[in-house]
Amino acid sequence: MEAYCVKCKAKREMKNPKTVTTKNGRQMAKGTCPVCGTTMNKFLAKAGTAAGAEKKAAKK
Numbered sequence: 001m002e003a004y005c006v007k008c009k010a011k012r013e014m015k016n017p018k019t020v021t022t023k024n025g026r027q028m029a030k031g032t033c034p035v036c037g038t039t040m041n042k043f044l045a046k047a048g049t050a051a052g053a054e055k056k057a058a059k060k
């Protein structure tokens with residue numbers, strides 16, 4: 001899974017990604033940057049809304 005590393009300031013392939021659910025019910029992926037070892041977080045779009053959001057973004 002690809003996520004943005006704040007330390008490298010680049011997108012990296014997340015190492016050992018785990019899906020966690022936050023307090024407000026959002027799905028999040030947590031993993032490690034393969035380059036610098038920083039913990040990476042990525043919010044996952046909710047099921048059902050993901051496709052719509054991506055379509056809107058693509059139209060821009």
Ligand SMILES: [Zn+2]
Nearest residue numbers: 005008033036
């Ligand atoms: Zn990194």
